[in-house]
Amino acid sequence: MARLNDDAQWIILMGFLISFSFFFLAIIINQSTVVGQTTAESVIEFPKNDIRDLTGIITYNTSRSNSTEVVRDIPVIALSRKNAIVRYTVILPQSPQDTHSYALIHYNNGVTEYDENWTSL
Amino acid sequence: MSFSKKGWGKTKVRNRSALENTAGQLYTIEGIAAGLIMIMTAYLVVSATSVYTAGDTHISDMQLEQLGTDALKVMDAPASRGQNSLLQDIIEKTPVGTSNATFGLVFSDLTNSHTTAVKDHIQYTASYSYRNLTDPTNAVSSAFLHSSRNLSAGEHAVRVTKWVIVNKKLPPSSPLADRAVLVEVLMWRD
Numbered sequence: 001m002a003r004l005n006d007d008a009q010w011i012i013l014m015g016f017l018i019s020f021s022f023f024f025l026a027i028i029i030n031q032s033t034v035v036g037q038t039t040a041e042s043v044i045e046f047p048k049n050d051i052r053d054l055t056g057i058i059t060y061n062t063s064r065s066n067s068t069e070v071v072r073d074i075p076v077i078a079l080s081r082k083n084a085i086v087r088y089t090v091i092l093p094q095s096p097q098d099t100h101s102y103a104l105i106h107y108n109n110g111v112t113e114y115d116e117n118w119t120s121l
Numbered sequence: 122m123s124f125s126k127k128g129w130g131k132t133k134v135r136n137r138s139a140l141e142n143t144a145g146q147l148y149t150i151e152g153i154a155a156g157l158i159m160i161m162t163a164y165l166v167v168s169a170t171s172v173y174t175a176g177d178t179h180i181s182d183m184q185l186e187q188l189g190t191d192a193l194k195v196m197d198a199p200a201s202r203g204q205n206s207l208l209q210d211i212i213e214k215t216p217v218g219t220s221n222a223t224f225g226l227v228f229s230d231l232t233n234s235h236t237t238a239v240k241d242h243i244q245y246t247a248s249y250s251y252r253n254l255t256d257p258t259n260a261v262s263s264a265f266l267h268s269s270r271n272l273s274a275g276e277h278a279v280r281v282t283k284w285v286i287v288n289k290k291l292p293p294s295s296p297l298a299d300r301a302v303l304v305e306v307l308m309w310r311d
Binding site for chain 1: 146147150153154157161173174175177178179180182183186187190194250251252254259260261281282283284285286298299300301302303305
């Protein structure tokens with residue numbers, strides 16, 4: 001092997017380092033286009049609005065007519081249109097001893113399971 | 122290292138190459154660089170099969186879903202306690218399956234309004250589902266409510282829903298009762 005000119009090895013090494021750091025910076029910039037993907041997907045997957053809407057209407061119905069048709073409607077429509085198993089029981093006020101309504105609500109859409117024990121004011 | 126007895130000035134300066142074998146250092150660096158280039162090339166080739174664009178990130182879907190949920194929530198808020206909400210009124214007063222222009226006006230206004238006069242271009246088609254009392258298996262039926270545009274199957278739509286309790290004959294041949302219906306709106310950007 002011919003005798004190497006080993007001058008300026010540090011300069012060459014630094015040159016390589018800087019080149020590679022540029023490469024990794026480019027990868028980071030490239031990734032910035034998908035920022036928020038995981039956040040958005042987890043927001044979509046988690047049925048926060050569904051659960052709040054459901055508990056809202058169940059508790060609203062206890063102060064309205066507490067129609068037995070509503071009690072039958074909700075599990076059937078939830079399973080058919082929302083792919084969620086919903087069951088709930090409402091206990092109306094046992095006056096005069098107790099003036100509160102109670103609701104036991106169960107929700108399961110296969111990913112998120114939620115149970116609530118609600119008491120009216 | 123050994124020092125001359127005649128002082129520092131005559132000390133022989135020995136550089137690193139005299140102590141170690143420094144042959145081929147540049148070739149080593151070049152080899153490492155070539156290796157890294159090959160690994161990166163392989164990475165780029167493999168990752169080229171999955172190019173993510175902003176549309177794949179579902180961020181706009183999430184925003185559209187939240188906008189629609191909020192709009193339906195606003196429409197289902199009664200003016201005062203004990204009164205019917207607008208959404209309840211719309212469903213109760215519209216014959217099953219017929220279009221309701223009020224829903225269209227309010228929903229369009231809530232979802233397409235900007236702070237300036239320029240309107241957004243969100244389209245929707247709305248319906249509600251109810252349990253069919255006359256059906257022997259109590260199947261769920263859907264009733265059309267309103268749409269701003271017909272579906273052409275090419276839309277990338279999101280679905281938003283809202284539970285509403287209405288006092289209505291569902292279906293029209295059944296007795297009047299409080300019923301739970303699920304308002305469903307498909308929304309997409311045109």
